[in-house]
Amino acid sequence: MRERGRTRRLFGLGARTGGAMLKNRMGGSADWDALGEALFDGLSELRGPAMKLAQIVAQWDDVLPPELADRLARLQRQAEPMPWPRIREVLVAEYGDLEARFRHVEEAPFASASMGQVHRAVTRDGETLVLKVQYPGLAGALESDLRQVKRMMRLGSWLNVSPSRLDALFEELAAGLRDELDYRAEAQTLARYRVRYRHEPRLRIPEPIKALCGERVLAMRYLAGTPLDEATAADDGLRQQVAATLADWLTEELFTYGELHADPHAGNFAVDAESRLIIYDFGAVIAVPKARLVTMMALLEATLAGDPMAMDDALLALGGRQGQGAPLALYREAAEAIAPLFAPGEQDFADVRIHRRLRELSPRVWAAMDRLQPPADTLLLSRALNGHYWNMVRLGARLDMHRRCEPLLAWARAAPEAALRTPPA
Known part of the structure; x- marks a missing residue:
């Protein structure tokens, strides 16, 4: 019923x-x-x-x-938030006697999301944790x-x-x-990322408490921070520092490790008192094959060159654009809208002219969808990159994307022989 x-x-x-x-x-x-x-x-x-x-x-x-x-x-x-009695049922099913494990579990959630909510807790040893609890049923x-x-x-x-x-x-x-329902897998991902970035002083990743992690509860050490959507109101220096950290981390994730954090909404990120970026949630991490990165960079290079035929070739190589007749005029306009972000020098992600131009193009993109036919296996990748882009916009990031992308474009040009090798830093 x-x-x-x-x-x-x-x-x-x-x-x-x-x-x-x-x-x-x-x-x-x-x-x-x-x-x-x-x-x-x-x-x-x-x-x-x-x-x-x-x-x-x-x-x-x-x-x-x-x-x-x-x-x-x-x-x-x-x-x-889901009422506490329902959440408590999940915790009791996972741990049995809560009082034997914890001095206290806060009934009010620290955060509420779509698939679960987070509660602060204090162990019998006095350590503060957060418990990510999956909604029952x-x-x-x-x-x-x-x-x-x-x-x-x-x-x-x-x-x-x-x-x-x-x-x-x-x-x-x-x-x-x-x-995202597999909390044991998320605990393993947290542990893997902590090892991967243990020498990166600008990042903080919560430590999973293996003995307290289960099928529907993920226990992590508590890391205090200012949520990213609140940090967007911070002073410019802090925002630029966080934006640079985010951009560097995403580049390393993709081009060194072939993975991408695929749940970029602002609630999954925070900034600590030392201006380090905290990444809380690793329920959605996707693999990105090097061959796909090479093709994506070919599309970017064709876009920056304003070459609609090369853009069409790259879209076909990605598995899209299955209809008859390439929308060459649309490609040209898209290239003109995107190219300013990659011009030499520092570019302002908050430049409303770029967003206005992209918004104006949206109806034409939908109208051409019968020819564009988005690649079926890039939905999560494209929406993740889009979400990370909008986090940059909200931070008011100013980044030299030309300098950042040049070595990656050179790496892609050397494919296929270099496609499985690490690109230059």
Whole structure:
């Protein structure tokens, strides 16, 4: 009965969203404020994968109407917490007698997210930990929600994406969400990243407490910090320091280790009292093969050269652009919009002219989707990179992207022989 009610509510929210988008596409005026409030209220209550999907979409605030993006963004910081008695049930199932393990567990969550919430706790030895607790019944809700989302995606044929491509996109998204339920795997990822970056003084990664980690609870040592979305109001020097750390870390992740942190919403990051970047959540980390990086850099080089034919070749190599007739004019305009970020010298990520130009291009991108056909196995990668980009925007980052990218472009040009070797620093 509970699953049927959840399905009905999710279907109602999906129908309302689809109706608003269709009305907007047909030249009408959709009430994005009202839709945003309805989605926030409904998804906060439903939690789980439905809410996670909305958080992902909220990161694409260059595509969504601003009123809708602002309200969906609240899901990242104002999600309705699950009542303590339900959370306590999970902790008791995991640990048995809580009093034997902990002096105290805070009933009010330290943070609430889509798939779980975080509570501070003090061990019998007096050490402060955080317990990431998975919502009860989430495994069943995940599969139910995914079935409903898949139906809605099929109803969204107006996106001009082929059914097989849409199904492949869905399956990649579903696999990523299922991976986030594996808290033991996340504990192992935390441990791996701590070893990997143990000599990087600008980063802090929580230490998992192996004896207290289980299937539905992840225990970590508490690291205090200012959430990244609050740090965006800090002084310019701190913001530039954090932005440079974030950019360096992402580059090293991708081009040295072939991985990417794929859940970039601001709640997963903080800044400590010594201006170090804290990375809290490692539930979503994806592998990025070197061959894909080479092709992505070929696309970037073609874009910076303003070469639409080379851009089309790179998109085909990535597995996209399956339709007939390359949208060469769209490629040229996209190149003109993106190129300023990679011009020699320091570039301002907060330059609204760039975002305005990209927003103006969005309707044309959707209209050309029957020819562009996004690569099915790059959904998580592209949305992760997009989310990290918007964190840079919110920090007001000023970075010399030309200097950063030149050695990576040179490495890609030397492929395929060098494709499996570490690029220059």
